[in-house]
Amino acid sequence: MGIAGKILIVDDEREAVENCQRILSRVPYDCVVTTDPRDALEMMVRERPGLVLTDLRMPKLDGIEVLTAAKRMDPTVPVVLLTAHATVDTAVTAMRYGAFDYITKPFTSEELVHVARRAFESVALSSDACLLIGASRGGLSAPSTTDVTRLVGNSAVIGHVLALVSKVAPTDSNVLVDGESGTGKEMVARMIHELSSRSDRPFITVDCVSLPDSLLETELFGHERGAFTGAHAAKAGLFEAADGGTVFLDEVSGMTANLQARLLRVLQERHVRRVGGTRFTPLNVRVIAASNQDLEELCRRGTFREDLYYRLNVISITLPPLRVRGEDILLLANEFLTRFASRVRCDATMVPTIDPSAADLLMRYSWPGNVRELQNVMERAAVLVDGTTVTSTHLPERLRALTERDALQPESSLYKQAKQQAVESFERGFLVDLLKRHDGHMGRAAREAGVDRKTIERMVKRHGLRGSF
Numbered sequence: 248m249g250i251a252g253k254i255l256i257v258d259d260e261r262e263a264v265e266n267c268q269r270i271l272s273r274v275p276y277d278c279v280v281t282t283d284p285r286d287a288l289e290m291m292v293r294e295r296p297g298l299v300l301t302d303l304r305m306p307k308l309d310g311i312e313v314l315t316a317a318k319r320m321d322p323t324v325p326v327v328l329l330t331a332h333a334t335v336d337t338a339v340t341a342m343r344y345g346a347f348d349y350i351t352k353p354f355t356s357e358e359l360v361h362v363a364r365r366a367f368e369s370v371a372l373s374s375d376a377c378l379l380i381g382a383s384r385g386g387l388s389a390p391s392t393t394d395v396t397r398l399v400g401n402s403a404v405i406g407h408v409l410a411l412v413s414k415v416a417p418t419d420s421n422v423l424v425d426g427e428s429g430t431g432k433e434m435v436a437r438m439i440h441e442l443s444s445r446s447d448r449p450f451i452t453v454d455c456v457s458l459p460d461s462l463l464e465t466e467l468f469g470h471e472r473g474a475f476t477g478a479h480a481a482k483a484g485l486f487e488a489a490d491g492g493t494v495f496l497d498e499v500s501g502m503t504a505n506l507q508a509r510l511l512r513v514l515q516e517r518h519v520r521r522v523g524g525t526r527f528t529p530l531n532v533r534v535i536a537a538s539n540q541d542l543e544e545l546c547r548r549g550t551f552r553e554d555l556y557y558r559l560n561v562i563s564i565t566l567p568p569l570r571v572r573g574e575d576i577l578l579l580a581n582e583f584l585t586r587f588a589s590r591v592r593c594d595a596t597m598v599p600t601i602d603p604s605a606a607d608l609l610m611r612y613s614w615p616g617n618v619r620e621l622q623n624v625m626e627r628a629a630v631l632v633d634g635t636t637v638t639s640t641h642l643p644e645r646l647r648a649l650t651e652r653d654a655l656q657p658e659s660s661l662y663k664q665a666k667q668q669a670v671e672s673f674e675r676g677f678l679v680d681l682l683k684r685h686d687g688h689m690g691r692a693a694r695e696a697g698v699d700r701k702t703i704e705r706m707v708k709r710h711g712l713r714g715s716f
């Protein structure tokens with residue numbers, strides 16, 4: 248993890264760099280700067296910044312490349328892109344590659360300071376959140392983590408989800424997110440919040456199934472003193488506490504008929520009345536609801552109110568199960584491995600690679616628990632692996648069993664794709680180790696590997712490692 252308060256600024260225009268430095272030094276943040284993005288990586292290692300600000304369009308190496316390289320060195324570092332080209336596409340691409348946020352040039356000093364502050368806070372929150380994992384189960388969850396802006400995926404469906412997220416985020420419309428368990432519904436909800444103008448206000452998660460009806464009612468709407476036995480003091484509900492922010496109603500299908508009616512009234516009338524109270528407080532929250540059940544079907548069966556369904560479902564986002572987006576599996580697996588390896592080992596540069604046999608199993612497994620299950624499998628692998636390569640022996644039995652049960656189908660495109668990606672991943676790891684051993688000297692590296700220098704140069708270029716050593 249980088250040094251809190253230390254910022255690396257990368258922009259090919261000297262004036263732009265100096266401008267940012269002047270503004271941020273006043274806060275005060277400790278700024279290190281460069282106008283040559285190729286120096287950025289070396290500076291990451293030397294200076295260990297807690298935040299990277301980088302221009303997007305630069306002639307020698309673009310901001311996305313700086314972003315991905317910075318993330319490889321330190322997966323926890325937030326990266327903010329400075330862009331003169333504010334398009335949804337830019338935002339989507341930046342988010343997909345793990346940017347914390349982006350700001351559009353020209354920006355004000357306040358905007359710059361605000362985004363830097365949020366970025367540092369998110370890192371602090373995410374390390375707190377790690378400590379809270381386990382303790383935070385129940386009605387409310389821990390505050391947002393840096394995972395928020397890191398919806399990983401290259402598949403067309405995820406591209407579609409990301410485009411929709413960036414389109415709906417600036418609006419105030421209610422959103423319904425559905426998808427099987429572990430597909431990323433909460434992550435999408437947080438992302439919408441983070442990308443909205445409500446991002447500096449609370450994001451509050453309410454698990455609608457884990458609390459009994461009466462408790463959920465007072466949690467949501469609050470109560471006045473003496474509203475029921477034991478109500479010794481008045482308490483604001485979550486709708487009031489989230490004022491200006493977003494309320495995420497998780498597993499909304501778990502609400503009883505009574506609560507559904509009450510919620511509908513609040514959403515229609517746009518004000519909240521505490522249990523036992525007479526006063527009305529105006530409602531200023533955006534509601535994002537999630538369900539892993541088919542709400543339309545529940546409406547047909549009469550267990551979910553249709554009028555509430557339409558209120559919540561102004562915009563709907565469906566997250567497809569992992570098994571139908573095969574091209575995301577290895578991408579996510581590598582991402583999680585990088586994240587967990589740096590937690591397990593402290594040394595962020597030692598990231599294991601996934602060998603072809605393990606990659607093949609990851610690709611063929613059906614992932615009933617979706618991304619969450621994949622995340623757990625990679626966490627386990629990161630702990631078990633002692634060398635630099637994750638093999639099938641580091642995967643759980645249910646995945647290894649696939650080898651015997653299903654014969655390999657070498658012709659399937661899924662297989663080919665998996666193999667291709669595994670080879671890429673292996674090649675990259677090999678190259679990084681080799682060049683590290685030779686301090687980036689390609690001639691010597693080529694001699695050790697028994698190939699000619701041109702081959703090494705081509706590989707370095709293909710893997711975007713130029714100037715990394």
Ligand SMILES: Nc1ncnc2c1ncn2[C@@H]1O[C@H](COP(=O)(O)OP(=O)(O)OP(=O)(O)O)[C@@H](O)[C@H]1O
Nearest residue numbers: 394397398399427428429430431432433434618619
């Ligand atoms: N595309 C993704 N990129 C990176 N991480 C992801 C992605 N999708 C999900 N995750 C991670 O997987 C885990 C499960 O995601 P999340 O909690 O958002 O799922 P969910 O759909 O709300 O699940 P449930 O229905 O069980 O509540 C989280 O740790 C999340 O960070």
Ligand SMILES: [Mg+2]
Nearest residue numbers: 432433497537
């Ligand atoms: Mg969830």
